[in-house]
Amino acid sequence: xxxxxxxxxxxxxxxxxxxxxxxxxxxxxxxxxxxxxxxxxxxxxxxxxxxxxxxxxxxxxxxxxxxxxxxxxxxxxxxxxxxxxxxxxxxxxxxxxxxxxxxxxxxxxxxxxxxxxxxxxxxxxxxxxxxxxxxxxxxxxxxxxxxxxxxxxxxxxxxxxxxxxxxxxxxxxxxxxxxxxxxxxxxxxxxxxxxxxxxxxxxxxxxxxxxxxxxxxxxxxxxxxxxxxxxxxxxxxxxxxxxxxxxxxxxxxxxxxxxxxxxxxxxxxxxxxxxxxxxxxxxxxxxxxxxxxxxxxxxxxxxxxxxxxxxxxxxxxxxxxxxxxxxxxxxxxxxxxxxxxxxxxxxxxxxxxxxxxxxxxxxxxxxxxxxxxxxxxxxxxxxxxxxxxxxxxxxxxxxxxxxxxxxxxxxxxxxxxxxxxx
Ligand SMILES: [Zn+2]
Numbered sequence: 001x002x003x004x005x006x007x008x009x010x011x012x013x014x015x016x017x018x019x020x021x022x023x024x025x026x027x028x029x030x031x032x033x034x035x036x037x038x039x040x041x042x043x044x045x046x047x048x049x050x051x052x053x054x055x056x057x058x059x060x061x062x063x064x065x066x067x068x069x070x071x072x073x074x075x076x077x078x079x080x081x082x083x084x085x086x087x088x089x090x091x092x093x094x095x096x097x098x099x100x101x102x103x104x105x106x107x108x109x110x111x112x113x114x115x116x117x118x119x120x121x122x123x124x125x126x127x128x129x130x131x132x133x134x135x136x137x138x139x140x141x142x143x144x145x146x147x148x149x150x151x152x153x154x155x156x157x158x159x160x161x162x163x164x165x166x167x168x169x170x171x172x173x174x175x176x177x178x179x180x181x182x183x184x185x186x187x188x189x190x191x192x193x194x195x196x197x198x199x200x201x202x203x204x205x206x207x208x209x210x211x212x213x214x215x216x217x218x219x220x221x222x223x224x225x226x227x228x229x230x231x232x233x234x235x236x237x238x239x240x241x242x243x244x245x246x247x248x249x250x251x252x253x254x255x256x257x258x259x260x261x262x263x264x265x266x267x268x269x270x271x272x273x274x275x276x277x278x279x280x281x282x283x284x285x286x287x288x289x290x291x292x293x294x295x296x297x298x299x300x301x302x303x304x305x306x307x308x309x310x311x312x313x314x315x316x317x318x319x320x321x322x323x324x325x326x327x328x329x330x331x332x333x334x335x336x337x338x339x340x341x342x343x344x345x346x347x348x349x350x351x352x353x354x355x356x357x358x359x360x361x362x363x364x365x366x367x368x369x370x371x372x373x374x375x376x377x378x379x380x381x382x383x384x385x386x387x388x389x390x391x392x393x394x395x396x397x398x399x400x401x402x403x404x405x406x407x408x409x410x411x412x413x414x415x416x417x418x419x420x421x422x
Contacts, residue, residue, distance in 0.1 A: 008401040008402065011401050015092070015099065018043060018095055021040050022036045025088070028088075028089060028090070030084045031087070031131050032084045032125060032131040032138075033084075033131075037084050037125055037126075040095075041125075044065075044098065048105070051106045052068065054067070054068045060141050061125060061170065062123060064123075065105055065121040065122075065123075066118070066119065066120050067114075067115075069114070075117075075187050076117065077120070077189050077192060077415065079193070079415070080098060080101055081098050081101075081194065081195055081370065082124045082125065082127030082138060083095055083125065084126055086130045086393045087130060088395060089394065089397075090395055092386075092388060093393065093397060094127060094195070096194060097194040098122075101411070103405075104408060108415075115415045116417065124370060125137075126138040127370055130156065132153040132156070132162045133154075133156075134146075139370035139374060140373055143185065144180055145377065146176050151177065185379070190379065190380050191371060191380075191381040192381070192383070192384070193384075194407050195369055195385060196385070196387075197210065197385040198366065198391060199391070202388075203387055207359070208358065208386070209385065209386060209407045209410055210385040211341075211346055211361065211363075211383070211384060212341055213340070213363065214341050214365070215372040215375070215383075216301050217300065217303070217335070217339070218335060218336055219298050219335040220296065220333065220335070221296045221330055222275075222295055222331060222334070223295065223331045224328060224331065225291055225328070226251075226292050226327070227244060228292075229290060230288055230290035232286070232288070233286045243324065244292040245278065245292050247292075248276070250323070251316055252273060254319070255309075256271070258309075258316075259271055262305060268301040268302055270300070273295055273296055276294040298313075301364045306335075337376065339372035339381075341371070341383060342375070342381060342382060344380060345381065346362060346382060348382075348414055352410045352413035352414035355413045356409045358406065365385070371383045384410055386407040387399075387400070387403045
C-alpha cells in the first residue's frame with residue numbers, strides 16, 4: 001500500500017470501525033480503563049496482526065506494536081498516543097496518533113524497509129482527565145510519575161478508585177505505588193506523538209501538518225474573588241463606588257495590554273477568564289454588586305513568561321485595589337510546567353516535512369498531551385499536529401484522511417531516513 005487511495009480507504013474504515021465500538025448518543029465515549037477502551041485495543045490488535053505486525057500488552061495493559069524483526073530490540077523510538085476519549089467526544093483525539101504509528105509499521109512491512117532505529121508503537125489507555133480527575137494516567141504510570149493521591153481518585157460515574165480500576169485490568173499497581181516506571185526508561189530513545197490540532201491555526205493557515213515546538217505549561221486559579229461594596233445603581237456617585245465588576249474590567253484590560261506587549265516581544269502567552277459571575281441570589285439590574293468571582297488561566301511555553309505573569313497579576317491587582325477601592329482574594333494556585341520538545345527532534349521532523357513535500361511549520365501546543373509527560377521524564381520528544389476542523393473534545397472533530405496520511409508520511413520519513421543516531 002502506498003500512502004495514497006488504498007491507504008485512505010483503509011484509514012477511514014479503521015476510524016469508522018473504532019467509532020462504532022464507542023458510539024454514544026452524540027459522538028464517541030471511550031472511558032479510561034473501560035470495557036469499551038479494551039475493545040478498541042482488541043480491535044487494533046486484530047487489525048495489526050492481520051497485517052503481519054507483532055503485538056503485545058505491557059504492564060500498564062497498554063497495547064504495543066512492532067515489526068516482527070524488531071520485537072527483541074532493547075532500545076527503540078516509541079510512537080503513540082491514547083485511545084480513550086472524553087464523553088461524547090470526537091473520534092480522532094488520540095486515536096489518530098495510534099493509527100499513524102500503526103500505518104508506519106504496515107508501510108514498512110509492505111515495503112520491506114527497516115527503520116533507522118527500531119520502532120515501537122503504543123496505544124495508551126487513560127489520558128483524558130474527565131474520568132478520574134488526574135490526566136495522563138497511562139503515560140504517568142509508564143514513566144513513574146503517577147502519585148498515591150492520584151491512585152485514590154474516584155471514578156466520576158461509579159465512584160470506585162483509580163487503583164481498583166487498574167487492578168481489575170491486572171495493571172502493576174504495586175510498582176506504581178513504589179514510584180517505579182512501568183516502562184524501562186533507558187529503552188526509550190525518543191517519544192513521538194501525532195495528534196490532531198485542537199485549535200484553529202492550521203485551518204486558518206491552510207496547512208495540513210505542523211511540527212510542535214512545545215506544550216504550554218500553565219498556572220490557574222479556579223476562583224478569584226473581588227470584593228467591593230453593594231449599592232444602588234442610581235444613587236451612588238462614581239467617586240463613592242467600590243464596584244468589583246468595573247475593577248475586574250480594569251484588571252483584565254491591564255493584563256490584556258501586557259499580553260500584547262509580551263507577544264510583540266516574541267514570547268508565547270494565552271490568557272483566559274472562562275468563568276465570571278456575580279451572585280445570582282443578590283445581583284440585579286439596578287444594583288452595584290458586592291462581589292464578583294472569576295477564574296484565571298494563564299498558559300505559555302516559557303517558564304519565564306509564566307513567572308512574569310504571576311508577578312504581574314499581583315501587581316495589577318494591587319493597582320486596581322487602590323484605584324477602585326476593592327479587594328482581591330486568590331484561591332490556591334494550580335500549575336503545570338511547560339514541556340519543550342527536543343530541538344534535535346524538531347529539526348528532524350522539519351526535514352521530514354520537506355521530504356514529504358510540505359512547507360515546514362512549527363507551532364506550540366495549547367492543549368496538554370502525553371508527549372509532555374515523556375518530555376518531562378527526560379525523553380527527547382516530538383509531536384506532529386494534523387489539521388482538524390471544529391476543535392476537539394466534541395463530536396464535530398473533522399480530520400481529512402488526506403491530512404492524516406500526510407502526517408503519517410512525515411512520521412514515516414522521520415522514522416526511516418532522518419532519524420537521529422542509533
Ligand atoms: Zn488527546
